[in-house]
Amino acid sequence: MIVKLxxxxxxxMFLIILFTTLYTGIYYRRGDNSILQNAFLRTxxxxxxxxxxxxxxxxxxxxxxxxxxxxxxxxxxxxxxxKKDTYSKQSAGETYFDESIEIKGLCEDGKSVNIITRQSKxxxxxxxxxxxxxxxxxxxxxxxxxxxxKEKFRKFKLKPKVNTCIIGxxxxxxxxxxxxxxxxSILKDAKAKEIDxxxxxxxxxxxxxxxxxxxxxEVEGKKMNMNLALRYNAYEDKTYIWLATPVIAIEY
Numbered sequence: 316m317i318v319k320l321x322x323x324x325x326x327x328m329f330l331i332i333l334f335t336t337l338y339t340g341i342y343y344r345r346g347d348n349s350i351l352q353n354a355f356l357r358t359x360x361x362x363x364x365x366x367x368x369x370x371x372x373x374x375x376x377x378x379x380x381x382x383x384x385x386x387x388x389x390x391x392x393x394x395x396x397x398k399k400d401t402y403s404k405q406s407a408g409e410t411y412f413d414e415s416i417e418i419k420g421l422c423e424d425g426k427s428v429n430i431i432t433r434q435s436k437x438x439x440x441x442x443x444x445x446x447x448x449x450x451x452x453x454x455x456x457x458x459x460x461x462x463x464x465k466e467k468f469r470k471f472k473l474k475p476k477v478n479t480c481i482i483g484x485x486x487x488x489x490x491x492x493x494x495x496x497x498x499x500s501i502l503k504d505a506k507a508k509e510i511d512x513x514x515x516x517x518x519x520x521x522x523x524x525x526x527x528x529x530x531x532x533e534v535e536g537k538k539m540n541m542n543l544a545l546r547y548n549a550y551e552d553k554t555y556i557w558l559a560t561p562v563i564a565i566e567y
Contacts, residue, residue, distance in 0.1 A: 348461070348481075350504075350505050350525065350528060351481060351541070352454045352455070352481065354501045357501075358497050358501065359485075361486075362453070363484055364450060364482050365449070365456070365457050365480065365481045366482070366565065367448040367449075367450075367477070367478075368446070368448075368477075368478045368564055369461070369464045369476065369477050371468055371473040371474055371476060373441070373473065383442070383444070384416055386432065386467075386471055387416050387418050387432050390418075390430050390446055390464065391418050394422050394448070394460070394463065395423040396418070396420040396421065396428050397420060397422065399420075401419070403418070403420070404417070404418045404419075405417050413434045413436045414433075415433045416431070417430065418430040422448075425452055428449075429447040430444070430446045431444070448460045457481075477530055478559065479560055480565065481559070483556045484556065485553065486553060487554065489554040491519075494519045497545060498521055501543055502521070506527055507528075510534075510538075511534075518544070520544040521542070522541070523543070524538050524540055524541065525540060530561050539561060541558075541559070542561065542563045
């Protein structure tokens with residue numbers, strides 16, 4: 316009787332572990348940024364802004380000026396960019412491109428948007444489109460912005476590449492031990508393994524890989540999909556934190 320109960324207990328525990336593992340994977344993969352948002356919030360840092368950067372090369376079928384202008388306008392419309400004082404649309408010639416179109420403005424929800432299309436000159440360079448969305452209000456809008464833009468890109472048969480970053484800060488200078496503690500805590504919350512790192516007294520930068528984030532790239536034969544950094548800014552007397560997938564694409 317005791318042996319039979321033990322078998323049932325082992326089976327029960329196995330099913331609980333299996334369910335927990337599957338649920339965790341599904342929960343995090345609902346959006347690559349969910350795990351970053353949660354890890355960021357647990358640091359206790361003051362939110363500064365979040366940034367979404369999406370870009371794609373454009374093939375010959377969509378390369379003419381009219382299609383590029385239409386795509387930029389459609390993206391601005393889908394993101395509900397307001398055509399008021401903050402709105403601008405400019406065209407210009409460039410050294411390696413026939414023409415570029417840039418749309419800047421604010422969305423109805425306060426996000427800042429910058430859309431740029433570049434048409435290739437004589438096919439020597441690839442035509443491309445990029446869009447940058449900055450939110451100074453909340454981290455919660457990242458996945459919504461990513462999904463809207465990716466859907467629109469795919470309608471135009473483009474293959475979007477996505478980079479997102481959450482930026483925050485702490486008052487004053489955090490010592491190396493505290494920055495290191497925060498970094499390790501983020502990796503633990505993200506269930507991520509450190510791939511590479513650099514550090515000194517005022518800076519920690521870590522590249523890592525989490526199996527629960529799908530937005531990975533390969534660097535020197537190693538997969539990575541997460542990049543975090545902490546750095547002290549003496550001018551502002553604040554310690555800034557950046558948390559991105561797959562990399563921090565802005566200067567820090």
